[in-house]
Amino acid sequence: MKARSKGDLGKVASFMAAPLSHELREKYKLKTFGVRKGDTISVVRGDFLGVEGKVNKVDIERAKLYIDGITREKADGSSIFVPVHPSKVKITKISLDDKWRRNMLKRRGVKLEETKVAEKTLETPAKRKKAGSKKHKPRKKEEAES
Secondary structure, three states: OHHHHHOOHHHHHHHHEEEEOHHHHHHHOOOEEEOOOOOEEEEOOOOOOOOEEEEEEEEOOOOEEEEEEEEEEOOOOOEEEEEEOHHHEEEEEOOOOOHHHHHHHHHOOOOOOOOOOOOOOOOOOOOOOOOOOOOOOOOOHHHHHO
């Protein structure tokens, strides 16, 4: 408990791992994987047993997940997400839109199928010179003598 409350966010993020479903476990040869926004998970314990939904928000500091479909109504009538602990869920679909996440799987020895992910191509504008970054040009002899 102390490591979770006093540790840096890198250490605390390691507590945000959840077990994979049987299909994903066979496919990726992994038992657990970190939960991120966009993953599809199903709740396996607690009041929301059997509910499946997409992760809407991951709160690393509180070690909680907020899932679409798991909400409650407040006294004023508005609805809010109910936090769920990552140990109470199972990942059923992994979102591989993030290149760092794909690299993490490759580092763990997983062979990914070549699927084309829509990557944004950004046009970079021509390099601008900074106002004070002009290079010193030596004067010609004629200009120096006058």
